[in-house]
Structures are given as C-alpha cells and as structure tokens.
Amino acid sequence: MTDKTIDFGFEDVPVEEKASRVRGVFDAVASKYDLMNDAMSMGVHRVWKDLTITKLNPQPGELLIDVAGGTGDLARRFIKRADDVRLRRGGAPARAIICDINAEMLLAGIDPKKDADMDLMRVCGNAQYLPFPDNYADAITISFGIRNVTDRDMALRDFLRVLKPGGRLFVLEFSTPPEKALRKIYDTYSFNVIPKLGGLLANDEASYQYLVESIRKFPRQEAFKDMIVEAGFNRAGYHDFTGGIAALHWGWKA
Numbered sequence: 001m002t003d004k005t006i007d008f009g010f011e012d013v014p015v016e017e018k019a020s021r022v023r024g025v026f027d028a029v030a031s032k033y034d035l036m037n038d039a040m041s042m043g044v045h046r047v048w049k050d051l052t053i054t055k056l057n058p059q060p061g062e063l064l065i066d067v068a069g070g071t072g073d074l075a076r077r078f079i080k081r082a083d084d085v086r087l088r089r090g091g092a093p094a095r096a097i098i099c100d101i102n103a104e105m106l107l108a109g110i111d112p113k114k115d116a117d118m119d120l121m122r123v124c125g126n127a128q129y130l131p132f133p134d135n136y137a138d139a140i141t142i143s144f145g146i147r148n149v150t151d152r153d154m155a156l157r158d159f160l161r162v163l164k165p166g167g168r169l170f171v172l173e174f175s176t177p178p179e180k181a182l183r184k185i186y187d188t189y190s191f192n193v194i195p196k197l198g199g200l201l202a203n204d205e206a207s208y209q210y211l212v213e214s215i216r217k218f219p220r221q222e223a224f225k226d227m228i229v230e231a232g233f234n235r236a237g238y239h240d241f242t243g244g245i246a247a248l249h250w251g252w253k254a
Contacts, residue, residue, distance in 0.1 A: 006018050006150060007214075007217045008021050008022075008210065008214075009209070009210040009211075009212075009213030009214050009217065010213045010216075010217070011213075015150060018150045019101070019126075019150050022101075022148045022150075023101065023102055025148075025207045025210055025211070026070075026102045026104065026105050026148075032201060032202040032204075033070055033071050033105065033108060034071055034073070035201055035202070036198070036201075036202065036208070036211070037144065039194055039197045039198070039201065039208075041174075041242075041245070041246070044241075044242055044245075044246075045144070045246070047241075048172060048241045048242075048246050048248070049073060049074055049077060049143060049172065050077065051241065051248070052074070052141070052143065052170055052172050052248055053074070053077045053078060053081050054081075055170065055239075055248060055250070056078065056139060056141065056168070056170050058078045058079070058081045058082035058085070058094055058139070059082055059085060059091075059094070059138075060082050060083075060085055060086040060089065060090070060091030060092055060093065060094060061082075061091050061092035061093070061094065062082060062094050062095075062138040062139060063094070063095045063096070063097070063136070063137050063138050063139075064078045064079075064094070064095070064096040064097070064137065064138065064139045064140070064141060065096075065097045065099055065130070065132065065136075065137045065139075065140045065141075065162065066078070066096060066097070066098050066099065066140075066141045066142070066143075067099050067100075067127050067130070067140060067141070067142040067145060067155075067159070068099075068100055068101070068127060068142050068143070068144070068145025068146070068148070068149075069098035069099060069100055069109075069141075069142075069143075069145075070098070070100055070102075070105040070106075070108070070109055070145075071105065071108060071109035072098050072109040072111075072114070072115070072120065072122075074141055074143050074172075075096035075097075075098050075120060076096075076114060076115075076118065076120070078094060078096050078139075078141070079093070079094050079095070079096055079118050079119070079120065082094030093119055094119070095119040095120075095121075096118070096119070096120050096121070097120075097121045097122075097123055097132075097137075098120070098121070098122045098123070099122075099123045099124075099125045099127075099130065099131070099132075100122075100123075100124065100125070101124065101125065101126050101127065102124075103124050106122045106124060109122070110122070127142065127145070127146075127149045127155040127158070127159075128149065128150065128151050128154045128155045128158060129158065130158050130159070130161075130162050132162045133162070134161050134162065135162075135163070135164045135165065136162050136163075136164065137162055137163055137164065137167060138163075138164055138167050138168075139163075139167060139168050139169075139170070140159045140162065140163055140167070140168075140169050140170075141169075141170045141171070141172070142159075142170075142171050142172075142173075143171075143172040143173070144172065144173060144174060145173075146171050146173055146218075147173055147174070147214050147215065147217070147218040148214065152227065153227060153230070153231060156169075156227060156228060156231035156233075157231045157232065159231075160231055160232045160233060160253055163253040164253070165253055165254065166252065166253065166254075167252070167253045168250060168251070168252050168253070169228070169233060169250060169251050169252075169253075170248060170249070170250045171224075171228075171248070171249040171250070172246060172247075172248050172249075173218060173224075173246065173247060173249070174215040174218070174245065174246050175215075175218070175220070175221055175240070175244055175245065175246055175247040176215075176216070176218075176220050176221075176244060177240075177243045177244035177245055178221075178240070178244050179243060179244070182243045182244070182245075183244075186245055187216075190212045190215070191212060194208050194211075194212050195208045195209040195212060221238050221240065221244070221247050221249075224238070224247075224249055225237065225238050225249060228249060228250075228251040229251070231251075232253075233251025233252060233253065234251065234252050234253070234254050235250075235251060235252045236249070236250065236251040237249070237250055237251075238250070
C-alpha cells in the first residue's frame, strides 16, 4: 500500500485504485462506447481517426498493436488502408492486435461482419506492461485511452520496448484548445452537456462526468510531446484537430 495519490478526474485517489476505478467506468459504458465518443466529439472523432490512419500510413505485412483499442475501429481502419496499398503493390496482409485492459470493451467490439477476412486478434493487457516481446510491432496506436492510464511514462517506455526499430507510435487524445474563446465554448459544452447526454443515452451520468474531467487533467500538447521525447522516442510531434479539441501525437523508435 502506498500513500501516493493520482487524479481520477478531479478527484485524487490512491495510485493503486485508479486502474480498477477506470475499469469500472468502461465496464459501465462498454456497450455505448462509440456513442460516447460521438457525444464527446459531436461525431468528429470518426474524421480524426481517419486522419490518424492517413498519417500512420499502414503498409502491407505490418503489425499494429492498438492499445486501449476497445471496439476495434482504429485497428480495422489500419488493416483496410494497408489492403488498399496491397491491391496496388502486392505484399502480405496487414495484421492488428487490439490490446485492452478491459475485457468488457473487447467483448463489446466483437463484430463478425466487420472482422470478416481480417487478421485481427484481441488480447486483454495493461498498457504499462504490454504482453508482447521486445521489437515486435511495426506500429502502436492508442486513441482516447492514454489519459486513463495510471503511469503514462511507464506506458510510453513499454510502447518503445515493443516497437521494432523504425516503428512508430501514434497517440490520439482529447486535448485542450489553445485558443481561449474556443476553450471556453468547449468547457461549457463538456461540463453542461456531455454528462447529461451520458445520463440520457447510457443511463450513466457519473462515468461521463469522469471522462470530461479526465480530459482537463491530461497534459497539454507541448507537455505530452515532452513526455514522448523523455520516453526515448525520436521525431516527436503533434497536430491539433478541430482547434485543439483533440491532438494527434507521434514518435519513432530509433
């Protein structure tokens, strides 16, 4: 037992409790996860994910690990985009592993029609201790999940370990708009609308309240870029989406 605390939204909780508290949130919202992201982003998260895949540039034969991959929409996008390239150039099909600490999220994402003809695997695992060997994956993604990780520095170091030399990391996350006027509008929407939508759409206002608060506690863009560099990644950078409501961060393993 430790007396150290960490943020769980705007609440401070013992470090060892955060993972189970987060798991409880996602157990509660698993069946409504995509609806939740629609509510939090006004549906634009689908465009952000498409842009993420474009920047990631999937290639035939590559292996992606999508951490906190939940319902699998980013992993499926990766395989489809690589298949588009394969039709033109040939090569082996791409593969993807969805790795999520929450079994309910993995189960909610199973869709035989969407998964058909895809080399797609689901693994229950912790972002801080990925259950994969060193130098294993060509790419790692995590979308709307890094802010829920207890020790983000540890997770980033483990992502680096699992990536092959030359492999790349892409992190899509809700962020803080740098423009004050937009930040004020988004804060008003987030705190006054999203939890109520959670109550209406998923009968769970408290989980949505946590998710809004967790966005505000996440490091701002430059600070998170510095964390990626400190974990050992090269060529780190980021790009704001929709005025900074979300940001895509990246880094490469030397």
